[in-house]
Amino acid sequence: xxxxxxxxxxxxxxxxxxxxxxxxxxxxxxxxxxxxxxxxxxxxxxxxxxxxxxxxxxxxxxxxxxxxxxxxxxxxxxxxxxxxxxxxxxxxxxxxxxxxxxxxxxxxxxxxxxxxxxxxxxxxxxxxxxxxxxxxxxxxxxxxxxxxxxxxxxxxxxxxxxxxxxxxxxxxxxxxxxxxxxxxxxxxxxxxxxxxxxxxxxxxxxxxxxxxxxxxxxxxxxxxx
Numbered sequence: 696x697x698x699x700x701x702x703x704x705x706x707x708x709x710x711x712x713x714x715x716x717x718x719x720x721x722x723x724x725x726x727x728x729x730x731x732x733x734x735x736x737x738x739x740x741x742x743x744x745x746x747x748x749x750x751x752x753x754x755x756x757x758x759x760x761x762x763x764x765x766x767x768x769x770x771x772x773x774x775x776x777x778x779x780x781x782x783x784x785x786x787x788x789x790x791x792x793x794x795x796x797x798x799x800x801x802x803x804x805x806x807x808x809x810x811x812x813x814x815x816x817x818x819x820x821x822x823x824x825x826x827x828x829x830x831x832x833x834x835x836x837x838x839x840x841x842x843x844x845x846x847x848x849x850x851x852x853x854x855x856x857x858x859x860x861x862x863x864x865x866x867x868x869x870x871x872x873x874x875x876x877x878x879x880x881x882x883x884x885x886x887x888x889x890x891x892x893x894x895x896x897x898x899x900x901x902x903x904x905x906x907x908x909x910x911x912x913x914x915x916x917x918x919x920x
Contacts (some may be wrong), residue, residue: 697807700816701739702800704912706773707793708732711786721757727782731789733796734775736766737806738876739818739845741777742829744799748792749826754783756828767878774875804843809905810858817854817901818845818880818895823887833867833882841867842890843899845880848872850904854897855881861896862889 710730713723731754738761746758758780762769763771765776779796783789809815822829822841830837842864846854851872859866864885872879883893904910 697809697816698703698813700737700806700808700813700905701736702735702744702805703775705734705736705775706732707797709786709793713782717866721780721782723757723782724755726784727757728756729783729786729789731781731783731793732775733779733793735777735779735800736775737800738762738775738777739820739843739878739880739906740800740804740806741775741779741796742832743779743804743822743843744796745779745897746822746826746829747799747803748781748795749828751795752783752791753788754781754792756780757782759828763874763875792843804907805846809902815847815905817832817847817898819852819898819901821887821890821894826879829882833884835867835884839884840887840890842879842883842893842897844883844894845870846876846897847902848879849879850901850915851879851881853904854900855883857900858893858897860881862892864889864893 713730748754760778762776769775781792804820806816806818820843824838825841827837864883866881867880867884870880
């Protein structure tokens with residue numbers, strides 16, 4: 696599987712009573728008065744983490760974005776490649792949501808390295824019960840399983856094809872290459888066992904590309920000889 700590459704929560708803050716002007720521009724439901732903000736070194740783990748927050752606390756995701764080109768080209772040391780903002784009626788609920796998100800980043804979902812340097816990696820995480828956020832992104836009922844599959848562009852395309860052929864799953868959200876962080880992938884759904892099989896097939900296909908990047912023999916009329 697490779698060494699885990701964990702997301703780092705770079706900055707975490709609460710706004711106990713958000714200003715009405717900012718609330719209008721986000722925009723926030725009138726029931727949301729408190730905000731929790733978090734940045735992360737890895738965007739896909741960040742999205743997974745804030746989805747988990749919606750399952751463990753009475754909060755909603757009110758803003759979530761990836762930053763262009765990834766952590767290696769961040770705008771500052773606390774930027775990383777993702778910002779997520781959750782909102783709730785009270786600071787206590789928001790604090791619980793932030794704690795859940797940080798737990799995922801530090802101990803839960805993660806990328807895995809495909810080389811010793813950790814510069815080549817993939818994400819094949821199965822969410823057994825989706826929260827309000829990712830279920831909305833995927834257009835599925837809340838609680839349905841999701842296989843969250845991400846890799847570098849070519850590897851992701853080959854991996855998605857393998858995942859879809861390996862199990863009874865549907866590609867609900869397609870992240871075509873390049874995403875803001877120059878990766879690719881998608882959100883697949885099906886039964887939990889089907890999502891697990893799809894994630895395994897994705898992982899195997901990505902690894903096969905890494906082992907044999909020029910793994911085809913072109914005919915006399917194709918490519919350079």
